Amino acid sequence: MNDMSMPFTANDKRVDLDGLVAHVSDGDCLAVGGGLSSRVPMAAVRAILRRGVRGLKVVGSAHGIDIDLLCGGGAVAASAESYVGFEQDFGMAPNYRRACEAGEVKVEDSCCYTVVQQLRAAISGLPFLPVRSIRGSDIARLNPDYKLMTCPFTGEELTLVPALAPDVAILHAQYGDMHGNLRIEGPPVVDLLFARASRKVLATVEKLVSTERLKELGGANVPYFYVTAVTEEEMGAHPTACYPFYAYDRAHTALYYQAAKAGPEAFRERYLAPFVFDCPGHAAYLDRIGGAAVRARLSSWNEGTAAWQRLYAEGIS
Amino acid sequence: MTASCSFGEVMINALARTVEDGTLVFHGYGSPLVQIALHVAKRTHAPNMVLVAGATYGINPRPPFLTPTSNDWVLDRGAECALDIEELFDLGASGRMGRMFLSGLQIDRWGNANVTMLGNREMKLKLPGGGGGCNLSCDAQRVTLWTTAHRCEPAPRERRRYRLVERCDFVTSFGHRTADGRTRADLGHRGHGPQWLVTDLGVFDFNEEGCLRLRQLYPDTTIEEISENTGFEFAVADDLSTAPLPDPDVVSTIRGLDPLGIHLKELRPHDRERRFTVRQHEAVEAS
Numbered sequence: 001m002n003d004m005s006m007p008f009t010a011n012d013k014r015v016d017l018d019g020l021v022a023h024v025s026d027g028d029c030l031a032v033g034g035g036l037s038s039r040v041p042m043a044a045v046r047a048i049l050r051r052g053v054r055g056l057k058v059v060g061s062a063h064g065i066d067i068d069l070l071c072g073g074g075a076v077a078a079s080a081e082s083y084v085g086f087e088q089d090f091g092m093a094p095n096y097r098r099a100c101e102a103g104e105v106k107v108e109d110s111c112c113y114t115v116v117q118q119l120r121a122a123i124s125g126l127p128f129l130p131v132r133s134i135r136g137s138d139i140a141r142l143n144p145d146y147k148l149m150t151c152p153f154t155g156e157e158l159t160l161v162p163a164l165a166p167d168v169a170i171l172h173a174q175y176g177d178m179h180g181n182l183r184i185e186g187p188p189v190v191d192l193l194f195a196r197a198s199r200k201v202l203a204t205v206e207k208l209v210s211t212e213r214l215k216e217l218g219g220a221n222v223p224y225f226y227v228t229a230v231t232e233e234e235m236g237a238h239p240t241a242c243y244p245f246y247a248y249d250r251a252h253t254a255l256y257y258q259a260a261k262a263g264p265e266a267f268r269e270r271y272l273a274p275f276v277f278d279c280p281g282h283a284a285y286l287d288r289i290g291g292a293a294v295r296a297r298l299s300s301w302n303e304g305t306a307a308w309q310r311l312y313a314e315g316i317s
Numbered sequence: 318m319t320a321s322c323s324f325g326e327v328m329i330n331a332l333a334r335t336v337e338d339g340t341l342v343f344h345g346y347g348s349p350l351v352q353i354a355l356h357v358a359k360r361t362h363a364p365n366m367v368l369v370a371g372a373t374y375g376i377n378p379r380p381p382f383l384t385p386t387s388n389d390w391v392l393d394r395g396a397e398c399a400l401d402i403e404e405l406f407d408l409g410a411s412g413r414m415g416r417m418f419l420s421g422l423q424i425d426r427w428g429n430a431n432v433t434m435l436g437n438r439e440m441k442l443k444l445p446g447g448g449g450g451c452n453l454s455c456d457a458q459r460v461t462l463w464t465t466a467h468r469c470e471p472a473p474r475e476r477r478r479y480r481l482v483e484r485c486d487f488v489t490s491f492g493h494r495t496a497d498g499r500t501r502a503d504l505g506h507r508g509h510g511p512q513w514l515v516t517d518l519g520v521f522d523f524n525e526e527g528c529l530r531l532r533q534l535y536p537d538t539t540i541e542e543i544s545e546n547t548g549f550e551f552a553v554a555d556d557l558s559t560a561p562l563p564d565p566d567v568v569s570t571i572r573g574l575d576p577l578g579i580h581l582k583e584l585r586p587h588d589r590e591r592r593f594t595v596r597q598h599e600a601v602e603a604s
Contacts (some may be wrong), residue, residue: 025320036372082448086386087346092444100443112452133453133455135454136499136501136504138433245391313577314382
């Protein structure tokens with residue numbers, strides 16, 4: 001891990017969104033933070049597509065619209081996620097499926113604990129860590145870099161999984177300061193491990209506050225020196241949730257899914273063009289999705305259970 | 318006095334009955350039937366279960382309603398505390414997770430399941446993948462498998478696409494033995510593997526060799542129908558019975574937990590129409 005440029009010590013790491021994703025290069029191993037329909041750094045994902053990055057290898061655990069969008073935009077060459085889909089909400093991820101089945105994305109499916117152990121190996125400065133599980137399944141068939149060994153202490157057979165230090169992690173936190181301290185509220189998913197294991201950590205935050213204010217809010221759970229650069233983007237996780245600010249935008253995700261399901265051309269016309277490439281930046285995207293009215297609708301979850309429930313009730317069948 | 322319940326409620330009840338009290342149980346994500354089943358178990362026979370919610374990893378939450386995705390703050394409301402991802406899977410690896418629930422687009426007689434890809438030599442269909450299921454299938458003490466698509470779409474037998482298959486195209490989560498005959502004991506796994514398989518047609522357990530055996534029918538299914546929809550021959554228990562229907566209080570718990578009917582998304586249209594009449598804890602078949 002000698003090529004890590006951590007610690008990042010600049011006092012002021014604020015950049016704009018384009019400046020943030022300028023740190024992502026063709027062929028990078030990319031870890032996307034958040035999970036499923038929560039706290040996914042979607043503004044950064046769209047900016048990566050606008051930058052025209054190609055050949056990414058994406059790694060992580062449970063993902064949906066982020067990896068599907070990156071696949072639909074042609075940015076991904078290999079996927080070592082453990083899950084890419086829309087759960088029972090919409091089902092399979094259309095762009096991801098097409099790209100895998102066409103051979104455009106190499107399938108290197110992982111599983112959650114294996115990813116955890118690989119990241120912990122990188123974090124500990126070790127070349128690998130063992131797991132007892134996996135043997136008996138075919139997951140190793142997709143991961144020829146796993147090795148078997150006989151434990152010198154017990155004689156048991158174990159699987160060794162290699163250290164994983166992503167080139168770049170992109171994370172979206174509720175709060176951060178200009179120094180790069182991040183406060184993630186609610187389930188952290190793999191974000192804290194990604195932050196410690198990755199060579200560069202690029203963060204968008206819902207609200208940039210002073211270090212003092214961050215401490216009042218309960219303190220950082222990602223220390224600043226892991227973080228390369230930080231950008232404040234309100235609704236930077238949309239259409240996934242970033243509580244307490246806003247809930248999951250199921251209506252927008254339905255629009256996304258229908259466009260993706262209709263095929264590559266329809267997806268370009270109905271989603272990639274209007275919501276990614278024709279938006280010069282995140283502000284234009286927020287206008288495009290409906291601006292303040294959408295924000296007001298999605299923040300209404302806080303008014304009580306009935307209001308919260310209403311956000312999911314439309315179109316459930 | 319009579320009341321009626323749905324097939325979803327019957328299946329949730331069957332899943333709940335596989336949970337033992339006093340154990341740590343994890344329901345994974347993308348599985349509302351299982352999620353509701355754990356809350357039913359916690360409120361009935363397993364009050365001391367440590368209920369770990371999938372995706373949020375909240376412990377013993379009291380969600381006000383179910384949402385269509387699993388990593389939502391709705392679902393960890395009222396949780397006593399929460400785990401992070403490494404702690405959850407470490408608990409599994411060290412043998413301290415009592416039960417996990419897994420499913421598959423293909424499930425074989427040994428309880429191996431596939432959620433990775435269809436196609437033997439070349440990939441025909443990329444499935445979403447198994448999350449942590451591969452690890453937990455080996456590590457969790459016990460596994461309950463489930464599927465809501467045991468019944469095949471109508472087709473002549475030679476072209477029928479089975480959910481319960483002779484052999485999985487890809488094994489994502491490990492059951493009792495590999496295609497080349499290696500067992501869990503051979504591989505040294507800590508978990509004991511699949512114990513139950515709950516489907517839309519019946520409830521199976523696994524015999525001493527780790528092979529599926531039919532244990533329960535539903536009031537509206539038959540052995541012949543299950544045979545017709547299964548890609549291999551299976552044993553039938555000597556004490557084959559009918560799965561009990563949920564008590565009225567279980568039915569009302571389910572309806573209270575899932576006012577949006579999220580669990581119905583897991584069921585096929587035909588199964589959403591199946592109804593059963595509950596007569597004071599005593600089951601009588603309806604249409």
